[in-house]
Each structure stands twice: as structure tokens, then as C-alpha cells.
Amino acid sequence: MTEINLENHSPELEALCNEFRANNRISPENFELYQVKRGLRNPDGTGVMAGLTLICNVHGYLIADGELIPDVGKLTYRGIDLNDIVNGCTAENRFGFEEVAWLLLFGKQPTKSQLDNFREVLSSCRELPEYFAEDMIIKAPSKNVMNKLARSVLALYSYDGDPDNLSLENNMRQAIQLIARLPTIMTYAYQVKRRHFDKKSMYFHPLDPNQSTAESILNAIRPDRSFTDEEAKLLDICMLIHAEHGGGNNSTFTARVLSSTGTDIYSAISAAIGSLKGPRHGGANHRVMTMMNGLMEGVKDWKDEEEVSDYLERILRKKVPDHSGLIYGIGHAVYTLSDPRAVILKKQACKLAEKRGMKDQFDLFERVEQLAPEVFAKVTGKPKVMCANVDFYSGLVYEMLGIPSDLYTPMFAVSRIAGWCAHRIEEMETCGRIMRPAYRSLSKSIPYVPIDQRN
Structure with a gap:
């Protein structure tokens, strides 16, 4: 059998691509003819209404007499202005990401005791399952940390004793564990990438249960584990503002679409990570x-x-x-x-x-x-x-802040996991119907031609 070369720019691959181009063109005019809302956007640029949520509101314009009027942007988490959250945590000189995760998941601000307990729960869940790091990360390095995040989240299914239980209780357990574990997976994946592809030293520092999520990340990526409180608080603000952005952004919508099928949380969150990786989104x-x-x-x-x-x-x-x-x-x-x-x-x-x-x-x-x-x-x-x-x-x-460029988009993911999980649970608990938009077919009926009669 002749070996077919499918490397980029090979004649064989180019011939296959030309075959596709010849038979798969859709004229841009057809999108207007059939009133297709490309990108799920209305003609005026507003988004197609696809659902209801209590989690977040993204405000960027006003509509007056059918026209879009530019306005100052406003982002609210469970009705609370993002600026107020940032200013409140800054004024009290404390970390806010864990509080925001609670707020997004449960719908109201935590009391001090609730927040303290939640921080302890998150801290206790940061460790990865036994042999997970060795088998799923170290033995299978990836050039792109986002790719490793997605694969590792999907792999966690195999380490969960009850992965397909869709009860609120089980979804909440899984969500909290994912929020806690994703930063650990990210820092491990980065270290392995450094060693395997960059030929640099790899180091795994022990987790400190007394550290916030932002502190634990800096602790993991700094060779000497040193960082200032100011640096950690700034990274915390970055995480806080990336934690959520409504149900319509591509990655959150991806998580909701998959969740609407009744699939497991690992499949839904892995898909959301894949979405966020794209350069038109988190990338x-x-x-x-x-x-x-x-x-x-x-x-x-x-x-x-x-x-x-x-x-x-x-x-x-x-x-x-x-x-x-x-x-x-x-x-x-x-x-x-x-x-x-x-x-x-x-x-x-x-x-x-x-x-x-x-x-x-x-x-x-x-x-x-x-x-x-x-x-x-x-x-x-x-x-x-x-x-x-x-x-x-x-x-x-x-x-x-000295964060490596390999971690810019992964930092987005380990922050947005809080919002993804909140929307996953809301979709499962309040919507109850699989998402199934329509696509109009432009193909015409043609007869089947026996293979020896085809040109």
C-alpha cells in the first residue's frame, strides 16, 4: 500500500483540501436570505436570547426606539456590582476570589464563618487524586497548558467514584473539587511543560493549606516560593474579575450546552476549557x-x-x-x-x-x-x-507579576471555573431541556451514483 503524506502543504493534503473547497462553499448572501443569525447575533449586534440566569448580568448598551445606544459597561455578580466587590475586598485588605466563588455558586454573600469554612474546604480539595499527577500530567506532557487542563479535567472522571450522578449534591461536590483542583493541575502542567519542551528545571512545591488560591498559585510557580502580599492581592483581583461573565460568553455557553444533554460535569467543563483556549475568546x-x-x-x-x-x-x-x-x-x-x-x-x-x-x-x-x-x-x-x-x-x-506567558490563558480558566460550575448547576437545576437550535440545509436532492459510474 502506498503511504499517503498528510503533512502540511503536501500535494496529497492539498488535493484533499481542494476537493473540500470545491463542494462546500456557502455564499454569504444566503445567510441574509434565510435570516441566519451568525454567531447567534442579531443584525444590530445584540445577542440572541437563549436563556435566563440569576448568576450574572453584563451591561454594555441601551436600546432606544429599536436602536443600540452605547453605554458605560457594568458587570454584576448576583446583582452586586463588580467594582463594589473589588473595592470592598481591597478596603478590608483581604482575598476575594473564594468569596466570589461562593457568591456565584450559592447566590448570596457568605457570612464570615461560611467563608472561613469554604476556604478550608477548597484548601482540603487542592491535592490531586493519588498517582493522577504522575499518570495524567507527567507522563503525557503538552506544549499548551490549556490542552493539558482540558485533558486532565476529562480524566478526573475516571478518578471519581460517582461521576454520572446528576443530583444537586453530587454536582456541588464535583464543582467545589474542580474549583480547588484546577489551579493545581495548571501549575503541575506548566512545570512538566517547562521540563519536557523548554529543557528547564521542574519543581513541585508542597501545598500550603493556609494560603489563598492566588497565593497557592504564586507559591507553585516561583522557584523560591517567595512573593509579596501586594502581588498575591493583585493576582486575586485578576482572578476575581475573570471569575464570571454571564451565560452568553462562548465558554460558559459551551458548558451550558453540554450540561443540557445531561452529560457529566467533567465533559462539560473540559469543553468549556477548549472554548476558552480560542484566540477569539480567552486566548x-x-x-x-x-x-x-x-x-x-x-x-x-x-x-x-x-x-x-x-x-x-x-x-x-x-x-x-x-x-x-x-x-x-x-x-x-x-x-x-x-x-x-x-x-x-x-x-x-x-x-x-x-x-x-x-x-x-x-x-x-x-x-x-x-x-x-x-x-x-x-x-x-x-x-x-x-x-x-x-x-x-x-x-x-x-x-x-512575573506570570509566564504560557499561563496567561490558563489563569483565565482557573478563574472562570467558578462561573462555569455555577452555570452548569443552574442549567441542570432550572432549565431541563436539551439545547437544539436549527440549521437550514442548502443541499439539493441528487441520485445515488454507483461507484464505477462516478467521474
Whole structure:
């Protein structure tokens, strides 16, 4: 038998792709003809209403006389403004991620005793099942930590004595364990990736039961386990603001779609991680830094607005750096005038940049944020109200905190796991119907042709 070469750009693979292209084109006009809401978006850019939730509200615009009116962004967890949560925890000088996880799961703010008990429960669940790290992470390293997160979560099914029990009690147990374990899986996967692919030292520090989630992450990734309280509190804020963003974002919707089938929690959360990995979703924070590094190399004078604008125009015209035509971190499906998460991160980034001697770099980020909308309008001919989204400044904050770029998107995942689990349980307990949208078929009836008569 002749061996077929399926490597990239091989003649055999190219022939197969040409066969696909010849038989699978759908004209863009057909989407308008049949009123298909691509991306589950209405013609005005608003999302198609797909469900109800008590968990979170994402506000980015107003509707008046059928028209979308830009508005200041607002994000609420169980009705509480995100800014109030951040400011409250900051004023009391305490960590907030665990409190937010409780709030999202149970629907109200915890009392001090409830929060203390919950922290102890999370801490007690951080350890991975016996031999899990050796068998599922160390023996099967991955170049991409997000890939390892998804595979490891799926593998936890095999270590659960009652994985398919869909009762509230069992779902809650599994959810709490996943919230606690995902940061451990992330840091282990990162260490193995360092050793296997980067040829660097690998170290596994013991877990400290007295540490918060943010502290435990810094403890795991720092070679000497040292970090300041200020660093841990800033990482905690990052986790807090990434913990939830409504039922309509792609990864949470993915978790709800799978949950609507009655599948196990590990399948649903693994799929959500796969969704978040995409560069049009959580993976954008890594792409922002790649884009900005290219800009910093390609622009001689960072303060020259014309030179910066020219580079942004080249990005939109798919000339640099990844030829996607996207200015990562700018624009959002819901937010118009501002993304409240980006506003919080920008303030933190500015403070940290001044302390770390990186003010010029921060100023460049701010300059790109200001110039991007007008460059977009120039290139597309479509003026649009655009703001920096959460991904734009998160990578910069992580860089200044010494978080490796391999962990930018995984940090998003270990934060968003709280929201995913809350939505998973809400879907299971309140909806009770499998999600099944419609797709219109454009294929025409043709006769079956015997194989020896085909051209």
C-alpha cells in the first residue's frame, strides 16, 4: 500500500483540501436570505436570547426606539456590582476570589464563618487524586497548558467514584473539587511543560493549606516560593474579575450546552476549557502580548501617534503580525464605551508599571487603546464605538507579576471555573431541556451514483 503524506502543504493534503473547497462553499448572501443569525447575533449586534440566569448580568448598551445606544459597561455578580466587590475586598485588605466563588455558586454573600469554612474546604480539595499527577500530567506532557487542563479535567472522571450522578449534591461536590483542583493541575502542567519542551528545571512545591488560591498559585510557580502580599492581592483581583461573565460568553455557553444533554460535569467543563483556549475568546490575552511585542519592535518611536497608527493599520490589513486582521484586546460583543474589567485592570497596570519602571510600555498600551477605533474606522469605512476589553491589559499585568506567558490563558480558566460550575448547576437545576437550535440545509436532492459510474 502506498503511504499517503498528510503533512502540511503536501500535494496529497492539498488535493484533499481542494476537493473540500470545491463542494462546500456557502455564499454569504444566503445567510441574509434565510435570516441566519451568525454567531447567534442579531443584525444590530445584540445577542440572541437563549436563556435566563440569576448568576450574572453584563451591561454594555441601551436600546432606544429599536436602536443600540452605547453605554458605560457594568458587570454584576448576583446583582452586586463588580467594582463594589473589588473595592470592598481591597478596603478590608483581604482575598476575594473564594468569596466570589461562593457568591456565584450559592447566590448570596457568605457570612464570615461560611467563608472561613469554604476556604478550608477548597484548601482540603487542592491535592490531586493519588498517582493522577504522575499518570495524567507527567507522563503525557503538552506544549499548551490549556490542552493539558482540558485533558486532565476529562480524566478526573475516571478518578471519581460517582461521576454520572446528576443530583444537586453530587454536582456541588464535583464543582467545589474542580474549583480547588484546577489551579493545581495548571501549575503541575506548566512545570512538566517547562521540563519536557523548554529543557528547564521542574519543581513541585508542597501545598500550603493556609494560603489563598492566588497565593497557592504564586507559591507553585516561583522557584523560591517567595512573593509579596501586594502581588498575591493583585493576582486575586485578576482572578476575581475573570471569575464570571454571564451565560452568553462562548465558554460558559459551551458548558451550558453540554450540561443540557445531561452529560457529566467533567465533559462539560473540559469543553468549556477548549472554548476558552480560542484566540477569539480567552486566548486573546496571549495574542495581545504577542501583538504588542511585535508593535514594540516595529515602531521606532512609541510616542509617535502617526507611527503607531500606521502599524495598527497594517495589522487590520493582515500584513502583521499573525495576519488575522484583528487588533486583539480591542472591541467586545457587549461592551461599547467601556469594559469594567478592563477599567479595573488598567488602574492596576498603571500603578504597577510606575513601580516596575515600565511606564513607557503602559503608555504605549494606552495609546493603542485610544487610536484603535479611529484606525478601524479608516480601514473599514465603518465607524464603531470600541473599547479595550479585559484581555488588553490582563497580559500586561501578568507580565509585570512575573506570570509566564504560557499561563496567561490558563489563569483565565482557573478563574472562570467558578462561573462555569455555577452555570452548569443552574442549567441542570432550572432549565431541563436539551439545547437544539436549527440549521437550514442548502443541499439539493441528487441520485445515488454507483461507484464505477462516478467521474
